[in-house]
Amino acid sequence: MGAERTLPPEPSRRHAIEIFLGGGLLASLASFLYPVLRYFVPPAVVDLGGDEVVAAKSVEMKPNSGRIFRFGSRPGLLIMNADGTYRALSATCTHLGCTVQYRPDLREIWCACHNGTYDLNGRNVSGPPPRPLDVFDVHLRGDEIVVSRKREA
Amino acid sequence: MFAALIRWLDERLQLEGLIAPLRHKTVPTHRLSYWYFFGGITLFLFIVQVLTGILLLLYYRPGANEAFESVQYIMTRVQFGWLIRSIHSWSANLMIFTAFVHMFSVVFLKAYRKPRELTWVTGMVLLFLVMGFGFSGYLLPWNTLAFFATKVGTEIAGQVPLIGKPIMIFLRGGEEVTGATLTRFFGFHVAVLPGIVTVLIAIHLFFVQRQGISVPPKLEARWNANPSERREMKFFPNFMLRELMAWYVAIGALAALAALFPWGLGVKADPFISAPAGIKPEWYFLFMFQTLKLIPSKVWFVDGEVLGVLGCSLAGLLWMLLPFFAGDRAGRTRVWITGLSIFALVYVIGMTAYGYLAP
Numbered sequence: 001m002g003a004e005r006t007l008p009p010e011p012s013r014r015h016a017i018e019i020f021l022g023g024g025l026l027a028s029l030a031s032f033l034y035p036v037l038r039y040f041v042p043p044a045v046v047d048l049g050g051d052e053v054v055a056a057k058s059v060e061m062k063p064n065s066g067r068i069f070r071f072g073s074r075p076g077l078l079i080m081n082a083d084g085t086y087r088a089l090s091a092t093c094t095h096l097g098c099t100v101q102y103r104p105d106l107r108e109i110w111c112a113c114h115n116g117t118y119d120l121n122g123r124n125v126s127g128p129p130p131r132p133l134d135v136f137d138v139h140l141r142g143d144e145i146v147v148s149r150k151r152e153a
Numbered sequence: 154m155f156a157a158l159i160r161w162l163d164e165r166l167q168l169e170g171l172i173a174p175l176r177h178k179t180v181p182t183h184r185l186s187y188w189y190f191f192g193g194i195t196l197f198l199f200i201v202q203v204l205t206g207i208l209l210l211l212y213y214r215p216g217a218n219e220a221f222e223s224v225q226y227i228m229t230r231v232q233f234g235w236l237i238r239s240i241h242s243w244s245a246n247l248m249i250f251t252a253f254v255h256m257f258s259v260v261f262l263k264a265y266r267k268p269r270e271l272t273w274v275t276g277m278v279l280l281f282l283v284m285g286f287g288f289s290g291y292l293l294p295w296n297t298l299a300f301f302a303t304k305v306g307t308e309i310a311g312q313v314p315l316i317g318k319p320i321m322i323f324l325r326g327g328e329e330v331t332g333a334t335l336t337r338f339f340g341f342h343v344a345v346l347p348g349i350v351t352v353l354i355a356i357h358l359f360f361v362q363r364q365g366i367s368v369p370p371k372l373e374a375r376w377n378a379n380p381s382e383r384r385e386m387k388f389f390p391n392f393m394l395r396e397l398m399a400w401y402v403a404i405g406a407l408a409a410l411a412a413l414f415p416w417g418l419g420v421k422a423d424p425f426i427s428a429p430a431g432i433k434p435e436w437y438f439l440f441m442f443q444t445l446k447l448i449p450s451k452v453w454f455v456d457g458e459v460l461g462v463l464g465c466s467l468a469g470l471l472w473m474l475l476p477f478f479a480g481d482r483a484g485r486t487r488v489w490i491t492g493l494s495i496f497a498l499v500y501v502i503g504m505t506a507y508g509y510l511a512p
Contacts, residue, residue, distance in 0.1 A: 028401075032404075035232075035233035035236055035237070036208065036233075036237075038232040038233050039208060039211075039231060039232055039233045039234060039236075039237055040211070041232060042212075042231070043226075043230040043231055043232070
């Protein structure tokens with residue numbers, strides 16, 4: 001009789017221990033995983049490029065030619081038109097991120113990866129690119145060609 | 154749901170057959186049983202090393218111009234990078250410590266005797282390789298201490314007559330310690346050693362599994378004389394759960410050490426500065442380092458360094474062959490081996506302490 005009476009509480013006690021033990025193990029597992037998951041995320045790269053960069057010296061450019069320059073961590077494309085005016089755009093194709101080039105024969109911007117083309121204002125005119133290229137401001141400072149991001153209106 | 158998954162797998166793979174040997178496996182229980190935990194803890198710390206090592210590889214860059222900066226980046230910029238690296242460093246040191254404890258426990262419980270000679274030999278090779286892990290990993294942050302430690306360590310290898318010099322050049326990847334040395338050590342540390350050690354651990358554990366767990370000779374004789382005195386516990390789950398608790402304590406100790414005493418980085422290595430005063434090797438090399446320091450520069454007509462290196466190598470080799478000197482009479486071992494074991498333990502501890510205190 002006595003033994004039978006002590007039996008019923010057992011399952012609930014066992015259950016409580018299981019909850020404590022399982023909860024404790026889950027909590028420690030979470031404390032192992034949380035730092036690891038945070039560790040996986042690479043720290044953001046500081047873009048040291050700023051908003052302005054000297055893309056080239058004017059003596060380096062020939063009419064009807066283009067040149068890739070570094071704008072922060074990304075490439076930009078500087079074009080000297082046949083009439084001697086300058087133009088600067090983002091060189092990252094809006095389709096899948098290849099670096100575009102200036103085609104003097106077509107007087108267009110062309111992406112070799114999937115045959116996308118843009119006009120000199122950066123508008124996507126044919127091929128797969130979904131959006132126009134970003135256009136930058138260009139001004140001359142002495143013999144330096146300075147490219148800057150367009151001020152947000 | 155978990156039970157259903159196990160059943161599903163069992164129907165297809167007969168898991169029961171895999172677990173059965175574990176169910177039959179037993180662990181002897183006596184007043185010295187707790188020494189049996191240290192092999193398992195060493196294994197656990199090795200697993201921690203593999204996991205944290207893989208994490209460090211996400212950001213570490215080998216190369217004389219990048220290594221120090223990348224470790225600095227891990228320590229300062231990557232979220233929890235300081236924690237991962239500190240755990241890797243602390244776990245390395247604790248692993249070498251527990252491996253030594255495991256070795257000496259095997260010596261004093263005389264677990265190396267027949268039929269376990271090969272388990273001892275594989276264990277000794279593992280210990281040497283683990284020290285190789287320590288030596289190669291120490292260089293990877295490319296700081297001043299690491300640079301000189303590697304210079305001295307490889308120079309010592311170069312003292313061995315005939316084969317020393319080629320070994321030194323092989324280790325350094327040239328005449329001097331340079332970025333080429335770093336590239337090699339990186340390869341040893343993350344590819345060569347992990348591969349060999351993993352295979353050897355598997356062999357070591359296979360031997361333990363085949364032979365069961367050793368009982369000290371006197372106790373074994375008593376149990377054999379009177380089988381009713383024999384006390385054992387099941388490996389699975391009884392011992393396994395106790396071992397898991399030990400692992401849990403180990404990871405707690407690791408996390409506390411890493412959080413309270415994050416591993417330092419030091420100053421970037423520069424081959425053209427003088428060695429800093431008071432420079433010492435890691436503690437696990439200290440007893441050998443101190444031995445070399447005590448040997449006079451000329452003994453009779455032999456160079457002291459050469460003598461020291463050869464002496465240490467010979468001692469290591471003989472120590473590895475210990476079971477073969479012990480004889481194979483069950484229940485009795487020679488008294489001089491016990492004496493030698495005590496001497497070895499006292500020597501290692503004493504020389505390490507002396508190395509720390511000596512100027």
